[in-house]
Amino acid sequence: MECAGKGRGTRCLGPPRRRCDRCGAVAYCSASHQILHWSDHKEECKRLEQQMKRTDVLNDFPFTFSQEATLxxxxxxxxxxxxxSKRGIHQVGMWLHECSCGASVPSSYCSRSKDGWHLSSILCPCNEPGSPISRQLNSWKDYYEWRCIPLHSPVALLLHWPLTIYHATQVAGLGSLTHEMRDKLYIHYLGPEKELLQLSVFAELCALFPGVHLHIELVGPAIPQNRDGERINLCNYSHCFETDCICKSASETISWGVQTSRTSKVTLQLRKGFYHDRYRDIAKDFCPHLVIAPNAGVAAYSSWLPTIELIRDINVPAVFTDYCEEACQLGAHCISTVTGHPLRFPIQLNPFRQPLVVENSALFLPCYSNCFLFGI
Known part of the structure; x- marks a missing residue:
């Protein structure tokens, strides 16, 4: 964590050990930097104070490892x-990007042999669910019970990607699909980064949307040039490590850029570039039912301005997520300024946020991937 007043005239004197007495969310290296930063901090201080009071709610997960992964x-x-490491999944397969050790791995790297869960079949959803969804899933506990996964399994660390898509469709009112989208659901997914090393986890959408063909356009500047236009058909669930599991008798989990006679339930299409630059090409084939932008950082990047203007003009439901409530507050303000309207979907806690706290965040406020969501 850095001093909140870094760059304010003088160099930092050391680690930021002096926390704001009121909000407790930011820290400083010295009293002088705290004083210099007050003109900026005073507007956010009360807001952060209220957010810090909800820390226990942010850390509330049903898993046996919850305290370890949060506090x-x-x-x-x-x-x-x-x-x-304690769970035998450090620096392997889809787990590679869940710690700083995998930060330097390029998103162009991918190997089907490394797409598995690296867990036993009892700990991961490597096969069809035992029963179809009979009611809306509203929590990780609901999901684990439906999938018959014990609460000590760490799969939620990766499944927050597809479960956040599932939850976003519920928030946007697409849970009960209308007649014209009964068989197909088109989603534009903006700004993928680490997900590019975890694409096979999106096969879980087959279980979450039974009988529906999902086509997801993943659009963003982080997609390598050599993967632009790549089409991925997710035919089966990601495998466990057991050699005799029934999941091994199924066909390959992923068909990379190859058209097969079997219709995929989930199709991913990679598009390099900003959404507002690529939308015209993408929309020639179909218009989206939903736009979703995970961990968007709307207030941090000016490139969001033309994208928000585009989403406003095409009048499609759009759901944004971010790591903490404060980032959502800032993003919501930017969006409302551009659109001239209040949010359609107010800021709310995502029940399917990733249950591993972000290390070395800019605030003492706990941050989680896909923690809060809001939308227009």
Whole structure:
């Protein structure tokens, strides 16, 4: 964590150990930097104070590892590396990007042999669910019970991607699909980064949307040039590590850029570039039912301005997520300024946020991937 007043005239004197007495969310290296930063901090201080009071709600997960993955990592008594190592999934396959060790791995790297869960079949959804969804899933507990997965399984660390898509469709009112989208659902997914190393986890959407063909356009500047236009058909669930599991008798989980006679339930299409630059090409084939932008950082990047204008003009439901409530507050303000209207979907906690706290965040406020969502 850096001093909140870094760059304010003088160099920082050391680690930021002096926390704001009122909000407790930011820290400073010295009293002088705290004083210099007050002109900026005073507007956010009260807001952050209220957010800090909801810390227990942010850390509330049903897993047996919840305290380890939240408080202990946040207070540096545990790390994401040690958390993954204890479960035998450190620096392997889809788990590679869940700690800083995998940060330098390029998104162009991918190998089907490394797409599995690296877990036993009892701990992961490597096959069809035992029963179809009979009611709306509203929590990780609901999902784990439906999928018959024990609460000590870490799969939620990766499944927050497809479950957030599922939840976004519920928030946007697409849960009960209308007649024209009964068989197909088109989603534009903006700004993928680490997901590019975890694409096979999106096969879980087959279970979450039974009988529906999902076509997802993943659009963003992080997609490597050599993967622009790549089409991925997710035919089966990601495999467990057991050699005799029934999941091994199924066909390959992923068909990379190859058209097969079997119709995929989930199709991913990669598009390099900004959404507002690529939309015309993408929309020639179909218009989206939903736009979703995970961990968007709307207030942090000016490139969002033309994209928000485009979403406003095409009048499609759009759901944004971010790591903390404060980032959503800032993003919501930017969006409302551009659109001239209040949010259609107010800021709300995502029940399917990733249950591993972000290490070394800019605030003492706990941050989680896909933590809060809001939309227009």
């Amino acid at each position: 202990e990592v946040h207070e540096k008594r545990e790390t994401s590396c040690s958390f993954l």
